[in-house]
Every structure is written in C-alpha cells, then in structure tokens.
Amino acid sequence: MDDILDTPQSQDAEAADAASSDGDAAPAGDSEGHRLAEERLEDLRRLQAEFVNFKNRTAREKDQLRDFVSGEMIAALLPVLDDVDAARKAGDLEEGPFAAIATKLEDALVKKGLTRIGEVGENFDPTIHEAVMQQPTDEVEPDHVSMVLRSGFKVGNRVVRAAQVAVAAQP
Template identity: 35%
Template sequence: MSEDNTPADLDAADGTDADAPALLAEVQALKEQVLRYAADAENTKRRAEREMNDARAYAITKFARDLLGVADNFDRALASVPADVDGPAKNFIVGVEMTSKALQSAFENNGLKKIDPAKGEKFDPHKHQAMMEQPGTDVEPGGVIQVLQPGYELLGRLVRPAMVVVAAKVAGAPKPEGGANPYAADEGADAGGSVDTRA
C-alpha cells in the first residue's frame, strides 16, 4: 500500500496556508538559536585557547620568582665590592659579574624583564611599591628617589614590584602643632627608619 503524497495531500495533512507564517517564524527562531549556539561554541573555543596560551606563557612564574632571590644576591655582592680590588679577587669579581649578566640574559630570553626605575621617574603604583617617603630632596614630589630592590614583570604581568623610596608631597601638607617635622624619626629611632604605612 503506497500513498501518493502530492503537494495538495501535504497541504491537507499539515494544515492550510494560514500556518505558513507561524512555521516561518519558528524556522527563523531555530536559525537564530543555532547561530547563538555556534557563537557560544566559538567563544568557548577561543577562551580555552587563550587560557592555554596564558598557562604556557606564565607557567614559569613561580620558578622565576624563586630565581629573583639569586639575582638579588648577585646585585648585593657586586654592590659591596670595593673599588680598589686587584689580583685574583678581581678575576673572581669579573666571574660573578659575568654570571649575573648571564642570569639577566636568561631572564630576558624568557620574557622576564627587570623593573629598575631611574631617579626622578614618576612613581607607578602598578609597578612600584613605596617603602617610605623622603622630604626635602631634589626630586619632584611623587618621583622615585632610590630603588631598594628592583622589580620584575613576566610578559607584561607583574611578578614582583620594585621597592622604592619616593619624594614626599609636603607642599600643602598641614604642619603639626609646634612646627615639628612630620617625617622626622621618633627619638631613639634610626634616621630614615620611618615607613609610610598609609599606602
């Protein structure tokens, strides 16, 4: 038993032409839904790729952070060398300098960049950490006076901020009673020992 499904038979089975706009609207809604699902799938794929790329790029962050102490020790060792060193000690110091340069080169080759602001450079809270303020310097207020410890960033992401001393903004600051210097260390404290904890 076979039935001949002619267009007329289909119209009779499915309804009249009055159902056509409703069917077209349903088809359009389904098309939009499919496009939304496709866009969501594409966004999920891109997000997963981006996260995977970030994971690869920043996978060495902990390892790099552990090596920063080594770089700091090289810097401290070289800073403490007297100017009049001669003989075998001089060769040893040259070796330490070469090792320090090789470490910095390895850092740079892997995207780890040193943050070492110059004197007078504007304080950047995204890259610097103010350890103290110092008034009465030749540096503009808010500028870096001294770097206590350089910072580092990995491919633009901060690994460690540079620890700096910043020129104090004292121009419009109210003076305490008696005209005492608000930045002076307490009696019995070492000079320069006060730390600004307001940040």
C-alpha cells in the same frame, strides 16, 4: 558541524521539500517547512556562536594560566637575580664563567617577558613601588623615586615583585 548538515532529513523536512516541489499545491505545508528550516538554522547559528565563544574563552584562559605559571617560576628565581645584582655591584661578576652564566640567565628571563621596574627619578606609583622611606633631597622632584633599595619585576603586565624605594620629599 558537518555531521549536522549531512544527517538525513526528518519526515517533516521531507514533507516540506515535497510540498515545495509541488509548487502552490500545499502553501500551508510550505510555510511550516520554511519555519522549521529557519528554526533549525537559527539553532545551528546559536550553537556555532557558543562554540566560537568557548574556543576563544579557553584560549584566553590557557594564555592566562601560562603567564601565571611563568610568573611563579620567575618569582622563585628573583633571589638569584638579587644575588647576581649584588655581585655585579661589588665587582665580582665582571668576567669569567659565572658572569657568562648570570648573563645567560638574565637574557633567558627577559625573553620570557621579565622586565625590571624601579628607576631613580620615576614618578612614585604605589601599584609598582613599595615606599620604604621618605628621603629629603633636592636632587629629585618630590613624590619621585630618589633611591631604589630593591628592584622590582614584572612579567608581561603582572607585577611579580614591587620595587622597594625611597621617595623624595621636600628638604
């Protein structure tokens, strides 16, 4: 923008400046110079607005791409998280070096925005849950998650994998 402002004036603009410095000697030239200056100022404002919009759009697209790539990378690690969960449930990862590694992996993924979805008792939501079966039960209200068969995950607002659940039904 400084380049535009530092450029030498055109002959029309110089004539308009000279006419305006003469006072009332050339009112027609003054209005022409003023109109030209207003047009150029409006063009400059429009160009500046376009640049700001471009800058904001590219920043937003960059953030979306980063989130997408992070989601794809985390999605590739989900089978590892499933194995870690299975090992914890079996009691194989209570202590030792592998338990520490599993904890570090989970903590690193949480820092990157990974959240687990699918809890027993949640209201069934088809955008984040995948209903695998219905289960007649009195323990959970109907149309709520009665059992989580496989955890789901989100990265930010994006569902990377839907939770596979059983949905409670009237007994």
